[in-house]
Amino acid sequence: MQPIDQWRALILYGRNVATYKIALGKVLLDLARREHTTINMPELAEAFLDTYIERLAQAARPQLNVSGRKTLMERVVGGVSANVLQRNRAIEIVARDGFNDVVPRFHTLPVGQLGSPFYHQETYRLILDDSLIALAKSSHCAELDSELDSRWSLLETAFEPNYSPALLGTDGEQIIYASAFQRLAVTSARPVLWGYQNGRCFYCGELLETDNAHVDHLIPRAYIQHDEIWNLVLAHQSCNLRKSDNIPPQEYLDALYRRNEYYIASNHPIKDHLVVATGRTAKARATYVRNVYDAASLAIPRKWLVAKLSVLPDPLSTLSLIE
Numbered sequence: 064m065q066p067i068d069q070w071r072a073l074i075l076y077g078r079n080v081a082t083y084k085i086a087l088g089k090v091l092l093d094l095a096r097r098e099h100t101t102i103n104m105p106e107l108a109e110a111f112l113d114t115y116i117e118r119l120a121q122a123a124r125p126q127l128n129v130s131g132r133k134t135l136m137e138r139v140v141g142g143v144s145a146n147v148l149q150r151n152r153a154i155e156i157v158a159r160d161g162f163n164d165v166v167p168r169f170h171t172l173p174v175g176q177l178g179s180p181f182y183h184q185e186t187y188r189l190i191l192d193d194s195l196i197a198l199a200k201s202s203h204c205a206e207l208d209s210e211l212d213s214r215w216s217l218l219e220t221a222f223e224p225n226y227s228p229a230l231l232g233t234d235g236e237q238i239i240y241a242s243a244f245q246r247l248a249v250t251s252a253r254p255v256l257w258g259y260q261n262g263r264c265f266y267c268g269e270l271l272e273t274d275n276a277h278v279d280h281l282i283p284r285a286y287i288q289h290d291e292i293w294n295l296v297l298a299h300q301s302c303n304l305r306k307s308d309n310i311p312p313q314e315y316l317d318a319l320y321r322r323n324e325y326y327i328a329s330n331h332p333i334k335d336h337l338v339v340a341t342g343r344t345a346k347a348r349a350t351y352v353r354n355v356y357d358a359a360s361l362a363i364p365r366k367w368l369v370a371k372l373s374v375l376p377d378p379l380s381t382l383s384l385i386e
């Protein structure tokens with residue numbers, strides 16, 4: 064497994080009960096980019112604190128999946144910004160109690176440990192691995208950082224006390240969601256999709272540039288009339304134009320279904336959303352997307368004739384090879 068795939072799996076997979084792993088990911092990328100290979104705990108604590116100060120200054124959104132409770136970092140940042148906790152004292156507290164869970168568990172996923180670690184922990188410092196330095200200095204660093212921001216936003220949304228995939232009503236196959244979900248899909252779709260697709264076009268498999276990645280409705284929007292993320296993919300503008308409002312080959316529908324199952328299996332924050340939108344079981348979801356596809360094929364009899372079919376590999380099969 065390439066380090067970049069391993070990194071993405073660590074960030075996308077896992078049961079996040081708080082946002083610590085995402086914050087640590089941002090700190091590690093930043094320190095590695097500046098070639099800090101040996102990081103002592105006060106240095107790590109200061110960077111971690113500043114990451115949370117910056118994040119919480121944007122909006123005080125929940126950082127923990129327990130309603131009404133705050134993380135240590137939220138309390139420390141609150142103390143610093145209210146001038147009741149001195150910065151030096153705050154760094155000491157974070158160094159002592161801020162990493163007890165996240166540093167030893169950064170590499171742990173529900174399936175176990177992945178590949179070789181990006182750092183080693185010694186008594187009072189971290190030693191970063193060359194693979195992390197190389198990743199942070201690569202051309203992918205900015206997009207990995209934006210994926211972390213996106214994952215962070217999704218977790219905060221999922222931790223909101225009144226977050227629920229409440230149905231406002233149903234109208235045949237059309238399900239209307241709370242406006243929070245609509246905002247989630249529209250504003251966060253691109254980085255979420257980018258992470259899964261590894262920066263590649265859903266239709267041709269070639270690399271995308273961040274500025275030419277178009278969000279495309281796999282089953283045409285002209286039929287489906289919504290922007291639900293289960294039906295969205297990233298594609299080149301040119302592939303998007305070639306496909307237009309035609310019905311794509313079924314192989315792409317199958318790849319879309321596997322993509323959605325991947326988000327669900329990885330406990331991605333959009334999991335609940337996908338389950339509500341497409342079905343409670345894998346079988347129900349397969350039936351649902353197939354029915355929508357078949358209905359759209361009848362309504363829009365124009366097939367997209369693809370010269371060279373190229374379907375993205377299934378990351379779940381990659382992961383099962385590692386176990």
Ligand SMILES: [Zn+2]
Nearest residue numbers: 264267299302
């Ligand atoms: Zn393409």
